[in-house]
Amino acid sequence: MEVIDATDGGAQFSARLNRIPVMTRSHKRWLAVLAALLLVDMADLNTFAFAAPAIRADWGLSVSDVGTITAASFLGMFAGSIVGGRLADRFGRKRIIIGATVFFSTFSLLSAFAVGVADLAVYRVLTGVGLQAMTVVVLTYVSEMFPKLHRGRAQTWIVAFSLLGVPAMAWLARWIVPIxxxxxxxxxxxxxxxxxLIAVTARWLPESVRWLQENGHTERAEEIVARIESEAREITRAELPQILPQPVVAAGRPGDLFRGGYSKRTIVLCLTMALALSGFYGYNSWVPTLLTEHGFTTTQSLTYSSVMSLATVPGALLALLFIDRVERRTAVLVLYSMVGMLMLVFGFTDSDTVMVASGLLITLLLQASVPCVYTYLPEIFPTSLRGFGAGVGNGVGRLAVFATTFLVAAILAQLGFTAVFLYLASVVVLAGLIMGKFGERTLGRSLEEITMTADEGKHQQRIPNTQPSTSGT
Structure with missing residues (x-):
């Protein structure tokens, strides 16, 4: 890709955003809207996991039937992640966030009227399309609109609030199902x-400045950036730091993700996401059913699952302690290694107390990893391909979960409960090793600087950057 100099005019918008030292009123307003959207998204994502035991009893389903419906939703997520990311690159982040919300809400409602496995699977596929289209674009939006030194914390607060949807859905299911x-x-x-949330989103959430800049809408971008700068001056009661020129990568085509300097990033991201999400959802989506198959009653299974889900929000908030201090790749390696060990404890113990305790810690650490991964996803691609790149990585992960769902069902049926957790521990640890060894450094760096470290960028002319390094190791 050609590299151009961002020294004046519209090309300066990214540089002006990068120098904002604080979270302004506008940032906090956007954070609230995005967190609310992801809360609904997260709650809907977990509906079938908590409803599955009751649906099995009502319809007389087998474990294989549960696996089919669970897998169907992830197949939809694969499509939605890629298509949503690409559409966001073409038509804007805001439009796709709103459209995807309407889409998944509609098909979630239709799921309530399902009469059998076939139509419920179809509705969950289409719900998954909307869910992941919105998720990927929200992550992209945060990376582009929040200050570079606060990207991780902004993502963490959004994820933490959204995760309230998990225990909320767990406890609502615990209350509703027995009726x-x-x-x-x-x-x-x-x-x-x-x-x-549609009306609030339409009114409060502006389009991404970087997307506006990329697509020539400089007047709208100027209005948004000027407002942020004014709010930042009010908070700091001082002039903002000097604008430092930033390299801007010219618009690319989707194929650029699979050749040149971005191919390594795409491959590493896809492998990491495929393994990590297989372990993540292999645990979270299957725990209620796995516990039932292990000999617990439906009520006991839902109770234990609900207790373990209480660690979701504290787990995400745990990331605040390190997300903008430790490299994303290092944090993911450490967290996934610890999760792998705890999954072995969960799978081998005969004690209900140890099982619940290890389950709580697994949930805590898995959720602490979510902001790290979510922040990393869109950071490593240029603006013109950021949504698509994040969508491809996330989509491949969802496709892997689709396949893993059947694998978990087969392992459970043929080898039993403990074998499932041996498998889950293995894939999570391997995901951490790949990210830790081959992932990119992103901590404290502007999106433009991260983009310029792609291998092909080494052969292009670089823009001198006199800003002191704040990168981690």
Whole structure:
């Protein structure tokens, strides 16, 4: 890709954003909107996991049937992640966030009226399309609109708040399911709450400045950046730091992700996401059913799952202690290694107390890794391909979960409960090793600087950058 100098005019918008030293009123408003959207997204994502035991009892489903429906939603997520990311690069981040919210809310509602495995699987596929289209674009938006030294913390707060949807859905399921044989349908109705956020999103969330700059909408970009700068001056009561020129990579084509300097990033990201999400959802989506198959009653299974889900939000908040101090790749390696060991404890113990305790810690550490991975996803690609690049990595991960869902069902049926956790521990640790060894350095660096470290960028003319390094090791 050709590298151009960002020294004046519209090309300076990225540099002006990079120098903002604080989170302004606008940033906090956007954070609230994005967190609310992801809360609904996260709750809907977990509806079937908590409804599955009741649906099995109501419809007389086998473990294989549960696996089919669970896998179907991840197949939809694969498509939604890639298509949503690409559409966001073409038509803007805001439009796709709103459109995807309407899409997944509609099909979540239809899931409540399903009459069998086939139509429920179709509805969950289409729900998954909308869920991941929105998720990928929200992550991209955060990376582009929040100050570089606060990207990780902004992502953490959004993830932490959104994760309230997990225990909320778990406890609602615990309350709703016992009401009657078909009461589980109301769990899916809750997924339509995303529609209530459309008006607020349309009013409060501006388009991404970097996307506006990339597509020639300089007047709109200037208005947004000027407002942020004014708010930052009010907070600091001082002039903002000097604007430092930033390299800007010219618009590329989708194929650029698979050749030249970006190919390594794409491959490493896809491998990491495939393994990590296989372990993450292999655990979270299957725990209620796995516990039931291990001999617990449906009520006990939902109770234990609900208790373990209490660690989700504290787990995400745990990332605040290190996310903008430790390299993303290092944090992911350490967290996944610890999760792998705890999964072995969970799978081998005969003590209910140890099982619940290790389950709590697994949930805590898995959720602490989520902000790290979510922050990293869009950081390593240029603006013109950021949504698509993040979508490809995330989409491949969801496709791997689709395949893993059947694998977990087969392992459970043929080898048993303990073998499932041997598998889950292995894939999570391997994901951490790949990220830790081959991932990119992103801590404290502008998106433009990260982009310029791609291998092909080494052969291009660089823009001198006199800013002191704040990168981690």
């Amino acid at each position: 009657g044989p078909s009461a589980w349908r109301w769990i899916f109705v809750l997924g339509t709450s995303g529609l209530l």
